[in-house]
Amino acid sequence: xxxxxxxxxxxxxxxxxxxTCPFAQEVSEKDYFGDLPVVLSxxxxxxxxDETPGAVTIIDRELIRRSGAREVAEVLRxxxxxxxxxxNGANPQASYHSGMDTYGSRTQVYVDGRSIYSSFxxxxxxxxxxxxxxxxxxxxxxxxxxxxxxxxxxxxxxxxNIVTRNAADTHGAMVSATAxxxxxxxxxxxxxxxDGKASFRVTAARRADRGFNNAYDDSHVSRLQFRAxxxxxxxxxxxxxxxxxxxxxxxxxxxxxxxxxxSTNADAHxxxxxxxxLTPDQQFELRFVHERESPRDTFIATAGPISAVVDTSGQxxxxxxxxxxxxxxxxxxxxxxGGEWRYETAxxxxxxxxxETISLHQWRAxxxxxxxxxxxxxxxxxxxxxxHSYTGGTFxxxxxxxxxxxxDHTLRAGVTKSQRAPTFYELRGDSRxxxxxxxxxxxxxxxLASGNVKPETLITNELGYLGxxxxxxxxxxxxxxxxxxxxxxxxxxxxxxAFAPNDAVNRPGPRIHGFEYQFDWRPFLGTRLMLAEAHTRxxxxxxxxxxxxxxxxxxVTWLQRLPGEMEFSAISTATTPFKWAGGGDLINTPRxxxxxxxxxFTLGATRGEASVxxxxxxxxxxxxxxxxxxxxxxxxxxxxxF
Amino acid sequence: xxxxxxxxxxxxxxCLMTYGSASAAGAVPVWVALSETGGAHAEAAEALRAEVDQxxxxxxxxxxxxxxxxxxxxxxxxxxxxxxxxxxxxMQDLFAGDSTPPPLLAILVPRLAFERIAEPARVRNGSLxxxxxxxxxxxxxxxxxxxxxxxxxVGILVSAESKAHGAGLDxxxxxxxxxxxxxxxxxxxxxxxxxxxxxxxxxxxxLPDPAVFNSQTAANILTAxxxxxxxxxxFSPAYxxxxxxxxxxxxxxxxxxxxxxxxxxxxxxxxxPPPQWPREFAVTVNQDVAHSLGFALDxxxxxxxxxxxxxx
Numbered sequence: 039x040x041x042x043x044x045x046x047x048x049x050x051x052x053x054x055x056x057x058t059c060p061f062a063q064e065v066s067e068k069d070y071f072g073d074l075p076v077v078l079s080x081x082x083x084x085x086x087x088d089e090t091p092g093a094v095t096i097i098d099r100e101l102i103r104r105s106g107a108r109e110v111a112e113v114l115r116x117x118x119x120x121x122x123x124x125x126n127g128a129n130p131q132a133s134y135h136s137g138m139d140t141y142g143s144r145t146q147v148y149v150d151g152r153s154i155y156s157s158f159x160x161x162x163x164x165x166x167x168x169x170x171x172x173x174x175x176x177x178x179x180x181x182x183x184x185x186x187x188x189x190x191x192x193x194x195x196x197x198x199n200i201v202t203r204n205a206a207d208t209h210g211a212m213v214s215a216t217a218x219x220x221x222x223x224x225x226x227x228x229x230x231x232x233d234g235k236a237s238f239r240v241t242a243a244r245r246a247d248r249g250f251n252n253a254y255d256d257s258h259v260s261r262l263q264f265r266a267x268x269x270x271x272x273x274x275x276x277x278x279x280x281x282x283x284x285x286x287x288x289x290x291x292x293x294x295x296x297x298x299x300x301s302t303n304a305d306a307h308x309x310x311x312x313x314x315x316l317t318p319d320q321q322f323e324l325r326f327v328h329e330r331e332s333p334r335d336t337f338i339a340t341a342g343p344i345s346a347v348v349d350t351s352g353q354x355x356x357x358x359x360x361x362x363x364x365x366x367x368x369x370x371x372x373x374x375x376g377g378e379w380r381y382e383t384a385x386x387x388x389x390x391x392x393x394e395t396i397s398l399h400q401w402r403a404x405x406x407x408x409x410x411x412x413x414x415x416x417x418x419x420x421x422x423x424x425x426h427s428y429t430g431g432t433f434x435x436x437x438x439x440x441x442x443x444x445x446d447h448t449l450r451a452g453v454t455k456s457q458r459a460p461t462f463y464e465l466r467g468d469s470r471x472x473x474x475x476x477x478x479x480x481x482x483x484x485x486l487a488s489g490n491v492k493p494e495t496l497i498t499n500e501l502g503y504l505g506x507x508x509x510x511x512x513x514x515x516x517x518x519x520x521x522x523x524x525x526x527x528x529x530x531x532x533x534x535x536a537f538a539p540n541d542a543v544n545r546p547g548p549r550i551h552g553f554e555y556q557f558d559w560r561p562f563l564g565t566r567l568m569l570a571e572a573h574t575r576x577x578x579x580x581x582x583x584x585x586x587x588x589x590x591x592x593x594v595t596w597l598q599r600l601p602g603e604m605e606f607s608a609i610s611t612a613t614t615p616f617k618w619a620g621g622g623d624l625i626n627t628p629r630x631x632x633x634x635x636x637x638x639f640t641l642g643a644t645r646g647e648a649s650v651x652x653x654x655x656x657x658x659x660x661x662x663x664x665x666x667x668x669x670x671x672x673x674x675x676x677x678x679x680f
Numbered sequence: 681x682x683x684x685x686x687x688x689x690x691x692x693x694x695c696l697m698t699y700g701s702a703s704a705a706g707a708v709p710v711w712v713a714l715s716e717t718g719g720a721h722a723e724a725a726e727a728l729r730a731e732v733d734q735x736x737x738x739x740x741x742x743x744x745x746x747x748x749x750x751x752x753x754x755x756x757x758x759x760x761x762x763x764x765x766x767x768x769x770x771m772q773d774l775f776a777g778d779s780t781p782p783p784l785l786a787i788l789v790p791r792l793a794f795e796r797i798a799e800p801a802r803v804r805n806g807s808l809x810x811x812x813x814x815x816x817x818x819x820x821x822x823x824x825x826x827x828x829x830x831x832x833x834v835g836i837l838v839s840a841e842s843k844a845h846g847a848g849l850d851x852x853x854x855x856x857x858x859x860x861x862x863x864x865x866x867x868x869x870x871x872x873x874x875x876x877x878x879x880x881x882x883x884x885x886x887l888p889d890p891a892v893f894n895s896q897t898a899a900n901i902l903t904a905x906x907x908x909x910x911x912x913x914x915f916s917p918a919y920x921x922x923x924x925x926x927x928x929x930x931x932x933x934x935x936x937x938x939x940x941x942x943x944x945x946x947x948x949x950x951x952x953p954p955p956q957w958p959r960e961f962a963v964t965v966n967q968d969v970a971h972s973l974g975f976a977l978d979x980x981x982x983x984x985x986x987x988x989x990x991x992x
Contacts, residue, residue, distance in 0.1 A: 065790045065841060066765040067813055069888035070916045070929065071720045074895050077902040078923025083972040176907070204907055206900075209875060234871040234900040272899035445976050508976070 075272045080372070081321035081364045088448040088504050091418045091438040093182040093517040095556060095570075099203075102172055104597055104607045106634035106651035108216070108224060108245060108673075110167045110178070114198065115593055115611050117180045118517075118554040119572035122611070123618050124661050124668060127220075127249020128257035128287030131164040134182065134196035135521065135550050135574055136587040137618035142167065144458055144494075146193040149200045150279065151360075152309045152327045155192050158354035158384050159333065161461040163198075165303050168259055169283050171243040173214060173226050176203045182517060182554070184496050186456035187420040187436035190378070190402055194458045194496055195521075205230055205237035205267040211680040218651075218673020221248035221256070236268045250666055254298035255288040273315035282306040294340045301335035319366040323376075327358040338474060346471035346481050352386025354462075372408040377401070384462045391468035398462070399427040416440040424457070428465050429493055432457050450502035458494040464527055464542035465489055483537035485529070491542040497522045511560040516553065523547025548578035550587065564599030585624060588613035605636040605649075623664045630668070631656040646678040708947065710740050711757040713747035713771050715764025715788075724788045724936035725763050731940025732947075739947070747771060752778070759946070761939065762786045765793045772797065772808075783952050786810040787939035788932060790888055792844055794955065806951030811939045814888070815915070815928050816957040817845075817852035819986065823928050823963065824883055824913060825856055826985050827977055835861045835881030835910075837874055837901075842889035849885070865892055874904055884912045886919060898922055911973055920964040925973065926982075927964045934960035961986075 087094055095117045107113045114132035115122040122132045125140050133145055143161030147154045154166030181189075181197040189197050208230040216224035223246045230239040241263045249255030261283035268276040283305060290298040307329040314322045336349045362376035380400040387393050406420035421435040438452035464487060471482040498521045505514040526547030529540040554572035561567065571592045576584045593611040600606050608631060615626040636649035651673055658669035712729070714721045725744055732740055743750075747762065747770035760775075760782050762768040768786040775781035784807065786794055791812045802808035824831055834853055838845065846862045853860040863877040870892060878884070884905050886893050893901065902923040905912050911925035920927035930938075938958045946952045963986065965979040 063839070063841060063891045064796070065793050065888050065890060067715070067720065067788050067790060067793075069790070069890055069893070070813055072895055072916075072918065074898045074918040074922040076922055077899045078906055078966075078969055078972075080968050082903075083906075083968055086971045086974070089971075206871070206904060207875065207907060209872065232871075233869060234897070269899065269903075272896075506974075 076315075076318035077272065079315060079318040079321070080366055081319075082315065087515075088442065089416055089440055090181075091188075091420070091436065091440075091450075092185060092452060092454075092500070093450075093502050093504075093515060093554075095180045095182060095515070097178040097180070099176055101595075101597075102175060102178070104605060104634060104636065105595075105609060106607065106632055106649070106653070107172065108222075110170050110172065110175075110198075110200070111164065113172075113178060114180065116568070116570060116595060116609070117182065118515075118556045118570040118593075119182055119574070119591065120180070120196070121588065121591055121613060123622070124250070124666075125618075125620070125622075126253045126255035126288065126662070126666065127247065127668075128255040128289070129164065130168070132167075135552075135572070136195065136548070136576065137616060137622065138526075138548075138583075138586045140164075140618055140620040140622070143461065144192070144194040145196045145198060146189050147198045147200065148189070150202055150277065150309065151311055151325055152279075152307065152329070153192075153358075156331060156354060157356075157382060157459070157461045158331060158352065158386075159350055159389060159461065159463050161192075161458075161464075165285060165333075166305075167198075168257075168285055169261055169305065170200065171226060171241055171261055171263060173212070173228065173243070174202045174208075174239075174241050174263065174265075176201045176207075183452075183500060183519065184454055184456035184498050184521070185436060186424075186434035187422050187454060188404065188406060190404075190422055190434075191400075191424055191426075191432070191457045191459035191493065194456050194494065202265065203239075205232060205239040205265045206234075208239050209237065212677065214675060214677040216673050216675040219671040220250075220669075221246065222671065222673045223247070224675075232267075235270065236266065238267075239263075239265045241265075249288060250661075251669055253288070253666055254290055254292065256300070257285070257287040259283070259285045275311075275313040277309070277311040279307070279309040289335065290337065297337040297339065299335070299337040301333070303331060303333045305329065305331040321364045323360075323362040323364075325358070325360040325362075327356070327360075329357075330355045339471070344481055345474045347388075347474055348471065349388035350386070350469075352384060352389055354385075355383045357381045370410045373405065374408075375403075375405040377403045382462070384466075389463060389469060390466050391470055392466075396462065396466055397427075398465075399425075400459070401425045414442045416442075424459075426459060426493075428489065429460060429491075432493055446506040446508065448504045450504065451500070452502075453497070453499050456496045456498070458496075458527075460491045460493060460527060460542065463487070464491050467542070469539075480537075483534060483539040486532075486534055486539035486541060488532075488541050491527055492525050492544050494526055494544075494547065495524045496547075497524075513558045514555065515558075516555040518553040519551065521550040523549070546578075548576045548580075548583050548586070550574055550576050566595075566597040568595040568597075569593075570595075582617070585615075585617045586619055588616040588627075590614045603638060605634075605638070607634045607636075608632070618662055622662050625660045625662075625664060627661070628659050629656060630654050630659055644678055644680050646676065648674070648676050650674045707741035708739060708759065709755070709757040710742055710759045710761065710943075711750055711771075711782075712742060712744040712761045712763065713750055713767040714745065715747060715762075715766035717746045720932040721763045721767075721788065724932035724939065725761070727933040727936025728761060728763075728787065728940040728943065731937050732944050735944055736947070750774060757782050759943065760784045761943065763788050763936075765789050765797070768794065768810075769797050772799065781807065783807045783946065783950070784809075785939060785943055785946070785952055788813050788935050790814055791955070792842065795844075803955065806953075809942065809952035810955040811935055811942060812955065812957055813930065813935055814957065815930070815961060817848040818855075819957075819961065819990065820849070820885060820913070820928060821852045821856050821858065822989055823926065823982065823986055824885070825858070826989075827926055827982055828883055828911065828975070831858070831882040833859050833861060833881045833883075835863070835877045835884045836887055837863055837865065837870075837877055837884070837892050838887065839865050839889055839891035841891055842887050845887050870897055871900065871904075874901060878905060878908045878910050881910060884910055886912055886914045886924065888915050906969075906973075909973060911969070911975070917962075917964050920966045923966065923969055925966060925969050925975065926977070927966075928961060929964075930958035930961045934958050934962070959990075 111130040111132040142163035147163045156162045179199040212228040214226040226243040228241040245259040263281040266278040286302040310326040334351045360378040364374040383397040385395040404422035436454035467487040469485040500519040502517045525544035531538045552574035556570040591613045598606045612629040613627040617624040634651040658667045747767040850860040914924035914927040963983040
């Protein structure tokens with residue numbers, strides 16, 4: 039075809055060639071009548087919020103920046119239903135609707151399609167979230183609810199989808215420095231380069247603070263991240279990410295059985311994603327992920343004269359290969375289907391009482407059908423079948439209907455079943471403690487998995503409304519839900535010889551119901567007001583389980599542009615009393631008010647911003663435990679973009 | 681390919697028909713020189729001819745052909761219509777040595793291309809004029825105002841070739857309380873210029889310029905703008921199809937129709953009116969992109985509102 043076109047041009051009258059051939063840089067009517075490839079095909083476009091199969095809150099770069107947050111977890115409290123706590127100053131954790139886990143094991147977190155869920159020990163996303171560099175994030179999309187049908191196991195109580203900035207959007211250099219109270223000392227340096235076809239970025243960041251006043255919780259996060267975005271042709275997108283980092287954080291409460299110590303977590307990953315636009319209506323995606331992590335957490339526990347080494351250190355690896363094909367069959371019908379294979383290993387003598395590496399395989403097949411029988415109706419049916427080398431097969435279906443009552447007003451109803459897969463520890467854990475003085479004599483047996491534990495399941499029914507009132511710049515998102523959890527995993531002691539180790543067992547879980555809403559209103563140019571609130575009730579036979587979530591959880595955000603191009607923001611959050619799992623006390627979280635004042639500026643070709651943030655400006659508050667306080671803290675940031 | 685073949689066939693028939701009626705007594709001889717004998721050029725020529733013939737049947741003795749088929753001959757035509765830039769240049773060259781060349785109306789030409797090759801003296805004395813393919817700046821900015829009422833910052837990406845669009849657009853933007861940001865693609869290439877422009881604007885107005893907007897760069901520009909949620913307003917339906925939020929353009933038939941009206945008026949006197957924009961236009965909305973970016977736009981309503989604005 040190119041050869042034929044060239045010949046046609048050459049045989050045309052010479053003067054015409056000079057003025058109209060594509061190499062001439064002079065405008066002619068040809069520019070108007072030339073064909074263009076379909077670039078933003080439906081599969082490349084983000085699904086509009088009124089067509090998503092669940093309630094989604096999007097937090098963009100601007101809101102992240104103006105929130106004054108230093109951690110992703112702090113940003114998540116802007117999402118209705120998300121609760122934020124700090125097990126100590128080095129362990130911030132956000133979770134949806136219930137404080138039933140303080141490690142984020144029931145929330146799935148994706149970063150550009152790579153899950154940061156660690157199944158090494160107890161199941162964890164909160165450590166992985168700490169390693170992310172906020173400056174590199176384009177937006178955070180939070181699916182409020184569960185969706186194993188699309189995201190697989192562990193997309194259980196909330197799915198957090200983090201999209202980092204395309205390397206093409208971060209050319210140039212950026213440096214940022216933050217300093218403030220409590221030893222806050224953060225630095226980010228980034229350099230990006232490339233052209234329209236290939237862009238690259240390297241980000242180096244560190245974040246340090248001394249945590250809370252009366253806790254052993256210094257933390258230090260360091261990270262090096264590389265991202266390349268290649269567009270070899272108009273229909274191919276290739277993304278490569280390589281990252282490594284280390285998080286060190288203070289742990290323990292200073293008791294004989296939970297001593298003060300510093301634990302570390304080193305990790306590295308490679309992510310490759312290739313997306314090809316086969317036709318305007320078809321897209322193919324291939325994804326490869328390899329991750330490894332080395333947690334280190336060791337201390338000596340004592341009980342009177344007896345002492346033993348408690349160690350949960352080890353190595354974990356995950357490798358994943360995924361394929362996805364999306365196609366639009368016609369205007370009314372769209373299909374996404376694909377498969378995934380995942381191989382995980384863990385190695386830890388003290389955790390698994392096995393000097394060898396243990397492993398598991400998971401494979402997934404999924405499909406989602408989007409059917410639009412009428413312009414007002416959209417039905418989506420999806421399902422994922424997952425095979426697991428320990429727990430066998432599970433199927434997670436989902437069905438939703440979106441009804442556009444009016445173009446800007448949508449009602450949504452959905453039912454879905456999701457799973458949380460047991461972690462390595464819950465399946466294979468075997469923790470034995472030995473005398474420090476006589477290392478071959480067992481002193482205690484803290485955990486022995488029988489391997490009989492089944493996946494946790496969650497059946498969610500929901501009704502939603504999404505409204506947009508364009509005349510007054512207001513959008514409303516409301517969701518009523520009933521979440522029935524079953525097979526909740528608990529640790530329960532059993533007798534093994536002279537010992538009573540815990541085992542992971544299933545029990546019926548709670549029934550969480552309630553409603554939540556978010557209002558996002560821009561009443562004037564330069565003013566944005568947001569309200570996110572959730573009202574929840576937890577029903578269960580167990581009063582302790584019923585106190586794991588607050589009755590009400592509120593966040594109010596006010597963003598204001600001030601004269602002189604100053605930017606002001608205030609975020610207030612509060613919950614009614616509740617008790618976090620894993621040792622939290624029943625406490626009320628009084629209103630925490632964070633304020634930030636920023637001033638963007640330009641110096642020649644350099645853009646910059648100076649800002650001051652005060653967290654908990656209204657005074658400190660109790661967090662997680664009665665004797666632990668999040669005190670007022672102030673810090674200043676200077677950022678320069680070259 | 682098939683479409684092109686059909687268009688060529690249609691033009692061939694048109695040429696045969698015109699030669700057949702060439703002997704009509706007292707008819708005014710008019711040449712219609714085409715840059716290409718098919719596609720948009722033939723469509724515009726046909727619309728022009730239909731407009732004149734409908735008003736004054738049999739008045740004109742048409743000769744429609746590729747511009748290179750015309751040779752300076754006696755008797756000269758009374759009027760020459762050039763369809764496209766190549767034809768305009770060809771016809772100007774053909775009568776370059778002529779002290780009183782027949783009046784030349786160029787249609788389907790971009791304004792900058794016309795101005796580059798037009799002899800200013802001939803434009804001033806009314807013997808050379810045009811119906812452009814471009815849209816007037818006021819119409820472009822009115823459309824942005826109607827479709828995206830919250831937008832204050834409009835960006836254009838230009839090269840040395842197209843920066844002449846800046847003045848008119850800047851004036852039109854200021855008249856509407858908007859600000860125009862113009863970034864010229866420099867030595868370091870298109871991408872840095874695009875990125876710095878996207879950082880400060882809320883909408884990107886694409887302008888015809890092969891050094892900036894072409895089939896190779898469209899993918900980059902559209903994806904980079906979409907990532908920043910900056911909608912693009914294109915100048916042809918191909919842009920709306922490729923991923924622009926909106927496209928504002930005149931079809932070849934609409935330009936031809938205006939050309940016919942201009943020629944008809946000119947037939948009464950002996951001079952041409954000054955170069956002008958096409959009066960009729962079309963607006964296309966890419967509904968998938970609009971929906972994804974959170975806009976609710978109705979293309980027929982937008983077109984109608986824009987037309988109402990221009991009615992006297």
